[in-house]
Amino acid sequence: RMIMKKSKTIGVLVPDITNPFFSTLVRGIEGILYRENFVTMLCNADLDTKKEIDYLEELSRRGVDGYIIASSAISNQAINETLRKKNFPYIVLDQKKAEGFSDAVLTDDFSGGKMAAEHFKQLNHKKVAVVLPKDATENIQTRLIGFQTIYPEVELIYAELSKTGGRQAASAIVKTDVTAIFAINDELAFGLYLGLADMGKKIPQDYSVIGYDNIDMCEYVTPQLTTIAQPIYELGQITAGLLLERVAQPEKDWEEKTLPVQLIQRFSTAHLK
Ligand code: RIB
Structure with a gap:
């Protein structure tokens, strides 16, 4: 199936932009999208289901080329109705669980x-x-x-x-x-x-x-x-990369990647006396 490049825009839904985890994540996403001449459209959902659905529908009216969803408030029903049935490329990560019908990136x-x-x-x-x-x-x-x-x-x-x-x-x-x-x-x-x-x-x-x-x-x-x-920045980069591959090749097999995490020992933990 031929995908018409409509807007060179990707919609990104996160639950809480005030948390630096999500700003670093989005920075990683945006870096890759910018490099590939795509614009990042950022939507902050506040764990508010209504806001999420509004955003999802509005993004689709604006003809974005794909969606990155890190927010759990988006129901699978909304994803089904707004994205899957219409064959819109999307990828889920972090707080949004993969349901087996999309690409996904996880951390361990x-x-x-x-x-x-x-x-x-x-x-x-x-x-x-x-x-x-x-x-x-x-x-x-x-x-x-x-x-x-x-x-x-x-x-x-x-x-x-x-x-x-x-x-x-x-x-x-x-x-x-x-x-x-x-x-x-x-x-x-x-x-x-x-x-x-x-x-x-x-x-x-x-x-x-x-x-x-x-x-x-x-x-x-x-x-x-x-x-x-968590490799937050890389998580964003890898997610954006996978979505762009999906936009280019809508029919390829679903991919799921899991990234490693590590303990960083500093000074807030000590041996119990
Ligand atoms: O800080 C935000 C937290 O929620 C992170 O641990 C991230 O993985 C998300 O789920």
């Missing part, structure tokens, strides 16, 4: 969660907490499952996926007897820094903390944050 969330737990184990921590959203998306749940292969019993502390969420979670943490906290992303960890400090607690003396993502700020906070690094 299971190993990431497991690495965080192994680090706590080496540091002799016995009682640990995981801070995550109650209605966590699948990628985040997979981190927890990986973590629980080492610590089957964890204190689950629910918080919104943001700095504010982390700050608020601190009061629940101090009521437990944990000595180590796995924050399911870096923003949550930074929120914990402030919330724990408000309660007179010190990192890593009172609590060891591990984040997830390795956004730039990890190096600029005190203590520098130990975290699980």
Whole structure:
């Protein structure tokens, strides 16, 4: 089938542009699209299903050539109606789970969660907490499952996926007897820094903390944050590259790529005395 190059535009849907994870991701996407003479049209969904559907429909009215979807609020039904039935090229990643009908790029969330737990184990921590959203998306749940292969019993502390969420979670943490906290992303960890400090607690003396993502700020906070690094920029680049291949060759087989993660040890984790 011949694809008419309509607009040389790709629509990108992310859940929260204020989180540096997503700005770095989009920077990676945009770099590749720019190089190939495509324009990036960025839509921030705020986890708002109505906003997402509005964006999806508006992008299709504007004749974009393809879609990159990192936001889970987009239902599979909306994808079916707006994209699949019309054979529009799209790719999903991160918070949006692949359903087997599109290309997808993942990072190894299971190993990431497991690495965080192994680090706590080496540091002799016995009682640990995981801070995550109650209605966590699948990628985040997979981190927890990986973590629980080492610590089957964890204190689950629910918080919104943001700095504010982390700050608020601190009061629940101090009521437990944990000595180590796995924050399911870096923003949550930074929120914990402030919330724990408000309660007179010190990192890593009172609590060891591990984040997830390795956004730039990890190096600029005190203590520098130990975290699980995702290759965020490359994730964006690879996603954009795969989508452009799909735009050029709509009939090729679906591809799924999984990128590795790694533990970056800094100063927010310490041996339990
Ligand atoms: O910081 C945003 C988090 O949500 C990241 O861990 C990313 O993987 C996304 O799912």
